[in-house]
Amino acid sequence: MTTRVITLKELAASLDLSITTVSRALAGHEQIALKTRERVAQAARQAGYVPNTAARTLVSGRSGFVGLVLPIRGPNLVDSFLGEFVTGLGEGLVSHGADLILATAALGHSELSVLRHVVESGRADGVVVTRIAETDERLAYLRERGFPFVAHGRLLDSDFGYNWLDTDGAHAFGEAFDMLYDLGHRHFGLVTISEAMTFRHLRQDGLAAAIARRGDPSVRLDVVTAPRFDQEARIEAVNRMLRGPDRPTAIVALFDELALTVMEEAARAGLGVPRDLSVIGFDNIAASAYAPPGLTTFDASIRHCAREIADMLLTVIAEKPGKPLTRLIRPTLVARASHGPAPRTRS
Amino acid sequence: MTTRVITLKELAASLDLSITTVSRALAGHEQIALKTRERVAQAARQAGYVPNTAARTLVSGRSGFVGLVLPIRGPNLVDSFLGEFVTGLGEGLVSHGADLILATAALGHSELSVLRHVVESGRADGVVVTRIAETDERLAYLRERGFPFVAHGRLLDSDFGYNWLDTDGAHAFGEAFDMLYDLGHRHFGLVTISEAMTFRHLRQDGLAAAIARRGDPSVRLDVVTAPRFDQEARIEAVNRMLRGPDRPTAIVALFDELALTVMEEAARAGLGVPRDLSVIGFDNIAASAYAPPGLTTFDASIRHCAREIADMLLTVIAEKPGKPLTRLIRPTLVARASHGPAPRTRS
DNA sequence: ATTGAAATTTAAAACGTTTGCATTTTTGCA
DNA sequence: TGCAAAAATGCAAACGTTTTAAATTTCAAT
Structure with a gap:
């Protein structure tokens, strides 16, 4: 033995x-x-x-690892994002002989402190940062430290350059608007979240820009906001929009979970989708294919993005390029059955 | 900088x-x-x-890492398993100051070769092995090497002891049978897969044992088998069971994806669930809550199991216990609307 | 002050690799 | 056969820790 x-x-x-x-x-x-x-x-x-990793790392200063700090997750959060993301990262890394380190933030420790530890203990040659917040101390830290990283997502504005890959939510939401407008919709609803993440602005701004581009003053947009993880508040917010005296004929949700709530609450309110109400989501989570009548949404192909991020990061580590690497991935429309022509009569 | x-x-x-x-x-x-x-x-x-990990590892022989070899996944496989699993592992590890290494098998490399590399390069102090196959060379290798590991799942029979944690699928399938029997069902169907994984046997045997325990000769069980990842073959197999001259009144599927296929095909065949047919799945994937009428299934709480596995592994690493650590977790029934009384008249 | 034991600190080796520089071996050519 | 250049190999330092064994300091009791 x-x-x-x-x-x-x-x-x-x-x-x-x-x-x-x-x-x-x-x-x-x-x-x-x-x-x-x-x-x-x-x-x-x-x-x-097989060469000993520690010895090799010690002398060469390269660990052959890329770090990812696991986002802190609520106890009942179930989604496929993380699985797809690490699978994609793994696929991108393995072709270059690199592997992935997953660090978890202990209760009461910030994600930043874990990131610092990963960086400063020399465990990793570079890191991936996800879920970019409006003011994100992680990016500032990495920038100051001069440590190689790629962000999945973007800041809204920054006074420094950095490497990022983002899903073009703005474009998708514009595309959703155009499609719905062409189907005759004029009264729109947006269900969004209150969490201070940048993607909510990017998507909402994309929707607003598409509306402005169209230049039709009869277009109207209502917005409701809910806390991200409070299911009850979410339902309440959706109903505020659905049960009002003058509800939209088309609702765009910031992401699929919200869209599914909209569809459930619509059904409960006796509204037919898409007869009375069109609904469009974002992410293409597995459940969106099963929730009747099938949610129209956008697929961001997380796994592919992650693979790309791995490639970018390895390039950054190996070549230290002078200009930041950036990449905007356009999501693809997955047209199912939750959208349709605007109802003839307005309620 | x-x-x-x-x-x-x-x-x-x-x-x-x-x-x-x-x-x-x-x-x-x-x-x-x-x-x-x-x-x-x-x-x-x-x-x-912050102490340098490589130096510390080199001299102490302890890396503070636990390894997980990512299962090779088909291009379109989307599920929440991996995300929940690594989240749980991370939670279990972080309280002991350990972190997780994810190694991916490159195309054309076996999972075993990656495992060897992780073990022999000294990157990890122990590993977690998932998806146990009927004859699993990984367990044999780790055993021979005397390297600390915990398996998620079990072999059917083995001539050596090892540490494992498993979900008690046998018990769940027995529970499903008992519940359905009490609802009047006598003709059962099992939809399973052809892949050589041990869990399919454990669950099927649990079902068979429950039937035997009941000792009612009028109970009948039909079984159909499909390749795991071939959606078309899967649909065909399900229809073989549904469209036959004498179909079961209750179908138990090896896991939720199969159960959802059953429900879809049942709807297509004009069968009402649960009026004409009861369906029960296993895993409680997110989609099972959304697929009408709501799938009755079992929740294995992957995240919790993973946390437990992390604890076990850290114990094994630290204490090298003489007896193997084993743990059987009973899944909980999630009763939704896809099961009901057996129809009065047999078709 | 002296002494021995207890308390505290330190020097140096070791872990297994990579790498700058030096050394040895081989080769081609006169 | 001798010699310089080219090719191949080796020595030893270095990476940043932990740890064994030894050295130093402190302190209480005489």
């Missing part, structure tokens, strides 16, 4: 070569005779030699 | 103490004068000292 792991020293001894030569041979240095390189490679393979 | 990280040497110099003393002071050794310990702690905090 408890098989020992072979070290470079032992491997070198068994080949009657110096540690140096074996190390260089395995690294494929040209200066080592080809014949030797092959001999070493063969022996290493046969002995099952 | 690019702030340097302070080392123990520098910290020691600034305190006019030796590296040894500072190291011990930070570790809280009693042998260092309390006054000194406090002085050091204060200086370390103020200087933002």
Whole structure:
């Protein structure tokens, strides 16, 4: 039991070569005779030699790891985001021989403190930052530190450049508006959240911009806001919009969970979707395909974005490019059955 | 920019103490004068000292990491399992100061080879293994190596002990049968998969055992099998059961995705759920709450299990217990609207 | 003041690699 | 055969910790 792991020293001894030569041979240095390189490679393979990560990291200053601080999550939060995201990151990293470190913030510790620890303990060569808040101390810290990172999402405005990849929510919400407008809708509702995340502004602004672009003064937009994680308040907010004397004919929700609530509450209020009300969401979570009549939404392909982020980060680590890398991914419309022509008569 | 990280040497110099003393002071050794310990702690905090992981790992032989090899996933697989699992692991690990390493298998590399690399490179002090297959080379490898691990799931039979935590699918499927039997059902269907995973046997055996326990010869069980990831074959298999001349009145699916397919195909065949057909799933995925009429299923609380697994693994690493640690978690029934009394007349 | 024990601190080795520089071996050519 | 240049290999330091064993300081009791 408890098989020992072979070290470079032992491997070198068994080949009657110096540690140096074996190390260089395995690294494929040209200066080592080809014949030797092959001999070493063969022996290493046969002995099952795997270099010790800690030793290598210590001397080279590169850990081969990329860090991700797990967002703190409520106890009952269930979604596929994290799974898809780490899967995508893993796929992007593995082709370059890198791996992922997931650090969790303990109760009472901020996400920032965990990030600092990851950075300053030398565990990772770079980090990925998600869920960008309106004023995000993590970006400021990483920037000041000069530590390689890529953000998934953007700040609204910043006085410094940084690497980011974002889903073009603004474009999607504009596209949603245009589609609904062409279906005859003129009275719109937006269900959004109060959490101080930047994506809510980007999406709302995209919707507003599309409305302005159209230049039709008869277009009207109502907005209701709910706390992100309070299901009851969410339902109440939705009903404020649905049960009012003059409700919109089309509701765009900031993301699918909200859209599903809208559909449920619409059903409860006796409204047919899409006959009386069109609903459009964002994210294309699995449930949106099952919730009747099938939610029309946008797919942001998290997994693909994450893979891209991994590529970007590895580039940043390896090449330290002078200009920030940025990438805006356009989500694709998933047209299901929750949108349709505006009802003829206004209630 | 690019702030340097302070080392123990520098910290020691600034305190006019030796590296040894500072190291011990930070570790809280009693042998260092309390006054000194406090002085050091204060200086370390103020200087933002964080020990270098690689150096510490190299000398101590402990990395403070736990490894998880990401299951290889099809391109369109979307579920919440992975996200919940790593969240739970993270929660369990962080209280002991450990973190998680996620290693991905590159295309063409087996999960086993990645596991070997994680183990033999000294990146992790222990690993978690999920999705146990009928004959699982990973367990054999870890066992032979004497490397600490905890399996999420079990082998059907093994000639050696190992640490595992499993969801008691057998019990759940028995419970499902009993409930349906009491509702008058006598003709049952089981929709399962052909993949060589142990959980399918455990659940099916649990169902069979419950039937045997009841001892009613009029009970009948039909079984159909589909490949796990082939949606078309899955639909075909389900229809084989639904459209036959003599269909079951209650169908138990190995997991929710299959149950949702059953409900969709039932609707397409003009069958009412639960009027004509009762359906029960397993896993309680998010979509099961939205798919009409609401799927009755079992919740395995992945996140909680994962936290428990993390605890177990840390115990194994720290204490090397003589007897294997094992834990069977009973899933809870989530009664929604997809089950009901058996229809009066048999078709 | 002296002494021995207890309390506190330190020097130095070790962990397993990479790498700058030095050394040895081989090769081509006279 | 001898010699310089090129090719191949090796020595030793370094990375930042922890830890063993030893050294120093402090202190109470004489």
